[in-house]
Amino acid sequence: MKNQQLVKQHYDLGHKYMSKGDYEEAWKNFDKAINFGGKSLVILDCKAAAMSKLPEWRQNALQVTKEMISKWPKDFKGYYRQASVLHTMKAYDPALVAVKKAVELGPTQAQNDRQFRAVQELRASITIEKSEHDRSKAANDKAEAAKQAAERHAARKARINYTHLLSRDIVLTIAESGMVENPNFIFRMAGVCRQWRDILVGQQGLWGTLVLGKKRMDKKTEVYIERSGGRIREIRISAILDSQLAGKISGLLRPHLSHVHRLIIMSTGHTIAHLNHRWTGCMENLQHLQLENQGGIRHEESIVHGLVPPRATSLTRIEITGYRYTSAICPGYHFESLQTGLLKPSGKQNVLTNVKTLILRDCAFDSGFSGGVMHLEMLLGHFPKVETVELSDLKDLAMPAPDWEPYTPELPFLRSYTINNTSANIWANISTPALRDLSLPSHRLPPLLRFLQTPGLASALSSIRALDISESPATDQDLLKALACLPALEFLNVTGCPLSNTFIEGLVRKTGDKEKETVLPILTALSIARNDQITGGPVLRLVRSRYPGEDTGKAGGSQQAKSMGSAFKPAKSVFGRPTTRAPAPTPTPSSAPPKTSRVPKDLPRITWLNIDHCNLIEPSVIAHLRERVRFVSNAFGQQINQDRIKGKGKWRWDMSGEMGACKSEKEPCGVRKVPGMKDEWYIYHTCEQDDKDAEGGWVRDVGG
Numbered sequence: 001m002k003n004q005q006l007v008k009q010h011y012d013l014g015h016k017y018m019s020k021g022d023y024e025e026a027w028k029n030f031d032k033a034i035n036f037g038g039k040s041l042v043i044l045d046c047k048a049a050a051m052s053k054l055p056e057w058r059q060n061a062l063q064v065t066k067e068m069i070s071k072w073p074k075d076f077k078g079y080y081r082q083a084s085v086l087h088t089m090k091a092y093d094p095a096l097v098a099v100k101k102a103v104e105l106g107p108t109q110a111q112n113d114r115q116f117r118a119v120q121e122l123r124a125s126i127t128i129e130k131s132e133h134d135r136s137k138a139a140n141d142k143a144e145a146a147k148q149a150a151e152r153h154a155a156r157k158a159r160i161n162y163t164h165l166l167s168r169d170i171v172l173t174i175a176e177s178g179m180v181e182n183p184n185f186i187f188r189m190a191g192v193c194r195q196w197r198d199i200l201v202g203q204q205g206l207w208g209t210l211v212l213g214k215k216r217m218d219k220k221t222e223v224y225i226e227r228s229g230g231r232i233r234e235i236r237i238s239a240i241l242d243s244q245l246a247g248k249i250s251g252l253l254r255p256h257l258s259h260v261h262r263l264i265i266m267s268t269g270h271t272i273a274h275l276n277h278r279w280t281g282c283m284e285n286l287q288h289l290q291l292e293n294q295g296g297i298r299h300e301e302s303i304v305h306g307l308v309p310p311r312a313t314s315l316t317r318i319e320i321t322g323y324r325y326t327s328a329i330c331p332g333y334h335f336e337s338l339q340t341g342l343l344k345p346s347g348k349q350n351v352l353t354n355v356k357t358l359i360l361r362d363c364a365f366d367s368g369f370s371g372g373v374m375h376l377e378m379l380l381g382h383f384p385k386v387e388t389v390e391l392s393d394l395k396d397l398a399m400p401a402p403d404w405e406p407y408t409p410e411l412p413f414l415r416s417y418t419i420n421n422t423s424a425n426i427w428a429n430i431s432t433p434a435l436r437d438l439s440l441p442s443h444r445l446p447p448l449l450r451f452l453q454t455p456g457l458a459s460a461l462s463s464i465r466a467l468d469i470s471e472s473p474a475t476d477q478d479l480l481k482a483l484a485c486l487p488a489l490e491f492l493n494v495t496g497c498p499l500s501n502t503f504i505e506g507l508v509r510k511t512g513d514k515e516k517e518t519v520l521p522i523l524t525a526l527s528i529a530r531n532d533q534i535t536g537g538p539v540l541r542l543v544r545s546r547y548p549g550e551d552t553g554k555a556g557g558s559q560q561a562k563s564m565g566s567a568f569k570p571a572k573s574v575f576g577r578p579t580t581r582a583p584a585p586t587p588t589p590s591s592a593p594p595k596t597s598r599v600p601k602d603l604p605r606i607t608w609l610n611i612d613h614c615n616l617i618e619p620s621v622i623a624h625l626r627e628r629v630r631f632v633s634n635a636f637g638q639q640i641n642q643d644r645i646k647g648k649g650k651w652r653w654d655m656s657g658e659m660g661a662c663k664s665e666k667e668p669c670g671v672r673k674v675p676g677m678k679d680e681w682y683i684y685h686t687c688e689q690d691d692k693d694a695e696g697g698w699v700r701d702v703g704g
Contacts (some may be wrong), residue, residue, distance in 0.1 A: 014028075041078070048085060066082070068082075204228050207227040208228050241271045281308075376424050386411060431456045437464075441468055464486055473497075480507075527647060529611065535617060
């Protein structure tokens with residue numbers, strides 16, 4: 001008899017004994033069939049099924065299923081039989097794992113309904129019995145109950161955890177976005193899971209910003225140096241360091257300071273002095289320097305020239321708080337004459353030549369040398385390419401002598417100039433033809449018109465687009481006369497000025513023959529916060545007079561008055577009869593107006609308006625303003641947001657106040673911070689931009 005016939009004979013006998021319940025004879029016949037060369041997946045499955053019916057042979061049955069899985073790993077039958085054997089052994093956890101694999105590899109219901117139902121029924125039986133078994137164990141053992149609760153919590157957490165589905169690029173993008181707001185965000189992400197940690201730790205570019213705050217600063221410095229490969233781009237220090245800790249941190253960073261582009265220290269003068277003395281001449285590529293002495297005004301030699309080598313020209317931004325200016329910034333400059341106090345740049349020093357932004361707060365301006373004085377013309381003479389100047393709370397500011405001749409007669413790149421609490425006027429000796437933004441808060445001015453007629457300002461009057469004279473004692477008529485000299489002004493901030501409705505009425509668009517007399521014809525943003533005299537009517541007339549398609553002048557005012565009604569005579573009664581009005585007469589060619597009275601061209605509309613703490617502006621007017629103005633601020637909170645009043649930062653006046661209005665309202669656009677900058681924002685567009693249809697001059701790329 002051939003082997004194939006013997007295999008079939010013993011295979012049939014095995015099934016015969018299985019049907020009779022003689023499982024021992026059954027598995028022995030299946031085993032004989034295998035020995036005669038019938039070692040197939042089906043016969044092994046039958047042998048394991050017969051063995052699983054006998055408790056003493058179940059371990060052997062489990063070994064048979066392992067042999068099936070090893071030889072046929074892509075077939076579900078081995079996993080199904082293994083789950084069945086483990087189920088009979090009451091090993092529910094491994095049985096559940098095996099049956100899940102069988103479900104994964106098994107056929108669908110459409111492919112084989114019988115096999116599909118068998119696998120699903122086995123999984124249901126294992127799941128139900130496992131739950132009952134766990135419940136009975138937990139009822140008799142508190143430790144087991146706590147363990148099962150922890151396992152259920154972990155399972156629920158795993159079901160909603162999709163971190164493993166994020167690709168490497170997406171993880172890096174999330175990290176970069178989060179670090180714009182919080183440089184330590186990378187630590188939180190690295191703690192989510194091992195996969196994310198491996199991605200972030202190996203990306204050197206993410207570890208280039210070192211922030212030292214409260215604790216473990218030396219250890220943190222070592223970690224950042226290691227993970228960034230020594231390429232530290234930015235250092236921020238806000239902690240108070242003693243001499244020992246400052247020495248250790250400065251020693252760790254000193255070999256890598258040539259890569260630093262930004263240095264920000266907000267601490268005591270002693271901490272800044274410790275670091276400055278140890279880092280002398282090491283920052284040859286420094287671009288942004290911000291030092292804030294939190295212990296009052298301090299006299300310190302060579303703050304800027306000490307950190308930056310004499311020949312370096314990379315520095316573009318300086319922000320100093322709480323120092324004497326000449327001793328801290330200009331020790332590399334020499335006096336031509338102690339008697340006259342002239343401070344001229346030395347030919348050997350190039351550190352300040354490329355500075356574009358200069359911000360000084362709470363600084364003293366005495367020179368620190370006998371017989372020497374410092375005034376604004378001297379200050380700006382050290383920065384020939386400066387574009388933005390912000391001077392706040394200056395002390396000991398001297399005025400130049402009448403016969404003083406500036407060695408820098410022009411600042412051709414100066415675009416933004418801010419100074420407060422002083423009457424100093426640099427334009428008597430220096431010309432600024434590129435000036436666009438002028439901010440003079442709390443400025444004790446002479447008559448504003450005479451101030452604007454200073455020789456140095458003459459070339460910039462036709463191009464100044466923003467003026468801030470908040471908290472200044474300017475009157476209605478003086479201000480209107482002065483503003484007539486600024487035809488290109490788009491933003492005006494008169495917060496806290498003693499102005500009345502006369503000023504607002506003076507800005508209303510003129511019609512007819514007086515159209516050319518309109519003050520500020522392209523005004524688009526106005527801030528009149530903290531005013532107790534201006535009411536809502538003139539403000540609404542101003543907005544409507546510049547709104548496309550609206551009636552202007554008295555007609556517009558009377559129409560608004562009729563539509564609003566009053567407390568004694570409502571505009572429309574709920575119970576009254578509807579009134580019938582005669583239709584308006586249709587103009588005929590004979591009664592047509594003459595050509596000289598045609599409607600004038602539309603002016604740019606008001607798109608940004610701040611009326612915070614304007615107590616006399618009626619609430620009913622606010623709704624009408626919001627219909628015509630994109631951004632209206634009407635806050636009455638105790639904490640006044642200065643950026644919102646001044647039209648800066650997140651509320652910059654030349655950014656769209658209604659994000660998403662550019663194209664679509666379904667996915668509104670938003671505002672995000674510029675990476676690495678504290679007060680600069682940009683519009684993050686979610687809409688599709690069309691350059692041809694974009695509003696020129698309204699949506700800008702970056703706002704600060």
